[in-house]
Amino acid sequence: MSTEQTADEVPWLRRDQQEHWIALMGVISTLPAALDAQLKRDAGLNLYEYQVLVQLSESPKGTVPMSDLAMLASGSLSRLSHAVGRLERSGYVSRVACREQGRRTAAVLTEAGRTKLEQTAPGHVREARRLVVDALTPEQLTMLGGAARRILEVTAPDVAAMLEP
Template sequence: MDTPWLDDQQQRTWRAWLAVTELLPRTLDAQLQRDAGLTHAAYVVLAMLSEAPDRSRRMSDLARTANQSQSRLSHTVARLEERGWVRRERATEDRRGNVAVLTDEGWDVVQRVAPGHVAAVRDGLFAALTPEQTDALEQALGAVLERLDPDHTLRVPGVG
């Protein structure tokens, strides 16, 4: 049976994608470690909480919006709780689930760290692209997202 290998362009694109998905998170982690002693995954949790009504989300919703498994999110939130930046509460509507809440101290961290993070994202990704390339990247990533998540259950609302 013949294997349909990647053609040369697909191979170059795939390897560039692999490199970017390794190097960009490393760059963002370094900035966040330097500025706040945070991992990128922890910052995403804080950011998703900061954008939510009342700065709180059900843990299951937070896992989806932060692109983390329930287990990984639980560990991340535990570390943020230790720092006083997040607290967990019982969901008021059904008392079955837990809600993560961004504390005032956590809100202060987000406000302090966000400008540097935005600058790192802009420098690490968008500074290398023209507006046309940014449009093409958005369209390409949207198409891949649609293929990976056709029923839109895995992605953050408003993405793709």
Template sequence: MAERSDVWLNAGEKEAWTGLISLLLLMPGRLEAPLREESGLTLFEYLVLSHVSEAPERRLRMSDLAFLANGSLSRLSNVVTRLEKRGAMSRHADPDDGRYTLAVLTDAGFEMVRAAAPVHVRAVRELVLDPLSAADQQALVRIAAKLKARLPG
């Protein structure tokens, strides 16, 4: 077994960590560029719209949406405000529990995400899926599960 130090990474650990952090830092920008260019959306805006579009009745609690989109409530609130100004979303008190606010996708917002989806899917395929074998893709799924880094759904 290789010697383990709590102070430094060994060569294999450093290579694994560098690969992961490179993915985390570089991939979002690469996925966002075509969305911005062709749809005028940031990756975060697209994820917000996409998650709400897949929810029952196209509505989600803001707290749940923040979790799914991997953002803080304040960041989400700012993005939803921008999307409201574009006519893509609205907010309403949750009729089941008034302590919560629902993010609701409008018909215009649904069309926005529908138009942007092919751009996003193309980028995901080109940048992530196509370079990987089926075994590589399954390895990503297993790694994300082990690191508890998978969103539900």
């Protein structure tokens, strides 16, 4: 058998690779659900809404154009629009025109939104520590972070670039 693969050959995973892949898929499917459940239970927010508030809070003026915010929060414009609508009804976010950037709309974090985030963050951090940070050794956490950044470079280079120090 030739060591060169033809275009039709499938590079099947070895058993050890498959085991790692299955474990990763388990994390990808269960971790967001666990974080989402804690946020809904304790704060009445879902994980995506929380991420939107976090991204807005990290902006110097608490304002981010909707298209940029969709990318930062890893969602489509449609998903973001629905989430911002829910956050607006709760008084946590408002929408404004971005005159300096053409005819764009931006989301703005309100004082009520900042307060909600400050109240919500401690419980979310405790859950993130319980589920991930404290479950790993410092070395494992460093390796996980490096691996996650590398995967992001392949799946979402624009997002990976934003994470660079």
